[in-house]
Amino acid sequence: MDIIFSHDALPYIFLGLIIFVGATVQGVIGFGLGTISTPIMALLKPDLVPVVVLCLAFIIACSTLHRAWAETDWKMVLYSNIARLPGTFLAVWALAVLSTNSLQLFIGCAVIFTMVLSSLGWTPKVNAGNTVIAGVLSGFLGTSTSIGGPPMALLMKTFNPAKARGTLAATFVFGSIVSMVTLALGGQVTTYQLKYALIYLPLAVLGLVAANYFNRFVDRKVLNRMVVIVSIGASIVLIAQSLVG
Numbered sequence: 001m002d003i004i005f006s007h008d009a010l011p012y013i014f015l016g017l018i019i020f021v022g023a024t025v026q027g028v029i030g031f032g033l034g035t036i037s038t039p040i041m042a043l044l045k046p047d048l049v050p051v052v053v054l055c056l057a058f059i060i061a062c063s064t065l066h067r068a069w070a071e072t073d074w075k076m077v078l079y080s081n082i083a084r085l086p087g088t089f090l091a092v093w094a095l096a097v098l099s100t101n102s103l104q105l106f107i108g109c110a111v112i113f114t115m116v117l118s119s120l121g122w123t124p125k126v127n128a129g130n131t132v133i134a135g136v137l138s139g140f141l142g143t144s145t146s147i148g149g150p151p152m153a154l155l156m157k158t159f160n161p162a163k164a165r166g167t168l169a170a171t172f173v174f175g176s177i178v179s180m181v182t183l184a185l186g187g188q189v190t191t192y193q194l195k196y197a198l199i200y201l202p203l204a205v206l207g208l209v210a211a212n213y214f215n216r217f218v219d220r221k222v223l224n225r226m227v228v229i230v231s232i233g234a235s236i237v238l239i240a241q242s243l244v245g
Helices: 008-031 034-044 051-071 076-097 099-121 128-145 150-153 159-186 190-215 221-244
Strands: none
Touching: 008 034, 008 051, 008 190, 008 221, 034 051, 034 099, 034 221, 051 159, 051 190, 076 128, 099 128, 099 150, 099 221, 128 150, 128 159, 150 159, 190 221
16 A cells, blocks of 8 residues: 555556546547646656557547547548658657657647647648648657647538547547557557556546536536646646756
C-alpha cells in the first residue's frame, strides 16, 4: 500500500486522473484525450509520449467508429491516410533525434498550434489537395505528439456531426495503426510504454462511460473552450520548463 501511494507513484496516479478526464471530454465533444493528456504527460513523464496516448486514442476511436460506421466518408479516410505516411516517417525521425527538452518544447508548440487550428473560424474547402495537406499534418502531429485530430477536424467543420465523428474516428483508427507500426520499426515503442497503456486503459474506458452520462448536461461550446484553455496553459508551462531545463 505504501508503494502505491509513494512519492514516485504520484505522477502516475495524477496522469491516470488526467486520462480519465481527457477520455470523458473526448466522448462528449469528439476530442480532448490527446490535447489534455499529452502536454501534461510530456511534463511529468516524457518517456510515455506518444505511445500511451496513441494506444488509448486507438481504443476510443474504435468505439466511436463502431457507432458511426454508416456515416463515415471512406473516400476521405483513404486519401488522408495515404497522405499521412510521409508525415509519419518525418515524425519518427524527429523523435529519434530530439532531446527530452527539445521534445517538450516541440510538443508544447505543437499543442498550441493545434488548439489555434481547432479554434479558427476559417473553414477550408473539402477537396483532394486540402485533404492531402491535412493528412500529412495529421500524420506528423499524430505520430510525434499523439494529437493528429485538429487538421482533419478543421476540414470537416461543414460535415454533419455523425459524419464528422465517423470519418475522424476512422482516420484515427487506421492512422494510429500506421503510427504505432512505424514507431515500432523505428525502435520508439517500449514495453514500459505498452505496460502503462494497458494500466490506463480501464480509466479511458470509464471516461467513455462517464461521457454517456455527461452528454445530457454539458454545454459543448463551453467545454470546448475550457479544453483549449487548459491545453494551452499546460503547453506554456511545458515550454517554460523545456527552456529553463
